[in-house]
Amino acid sequence: GQQLNQSPQSMFIQEGEDVSMNCTSSSIFNTWLWYKQDPGEGPVLLIALYKAGELTSNGRLTAQFGITRKDSFLNISASIPSDVGIYFCAGLSTSGTYKYIFGTGTRLKVLA
């Protein structure tokens, strides 16, 4: 099925470091979401973006809706051990029935 490409696929970082990840698509999306999945749980919504160029923050998290509407970025500042998990982007597909298409995920591991 259709998926968005996320990079990096995985990353190990030291506690306190900043993290950047991105999501790219060949299609234009009008809404981008970022989710986090803890081990053994379902994904939980972190940030929603609705307008090209939009920059939105949620605590230490900041996400941006790319100008081309084909990409989005997520930054985490001053990482802490509980940031560990898988981060997914999702774009709202309006081709056919409206539904969210999810990215391949970025697996984050934080070293204390």
Next chain:
Amino acid sequence: GAGVSQSPSNKVTEKGKDVELRCDPISGHTALYWYRQSLGQGLEFLIYFQGNSAPDKSGLPSDRFSAERTGGSVSTLTIQRTQQEDSAVYLCASSPGYGGSAYGYTFGSGTRLTVV
């Protein structure tokens, strides 16, 4: 209920057997979705329900997979004659309104299916 509930949380089955996975969405949410997450992979869309109807079944991988929803609430995903490649976490999600909810979906914790 307060959240999306899925059962069982874990299921181990023998190759060739049929399995049923259950999803109880948030009360009042009319839209319900099934996604599959294979090891190390992203979320693969399977099927979308609006009420009891499934306007989009495009993600079901084969005719061994089917799903239904009754009473605009509980949904069951059935996999017949399971194969080892069916092993994955099956996630259910719901949202109010239609599939393009601006606030995304609320996910359950998933059913981890292992076919041996």
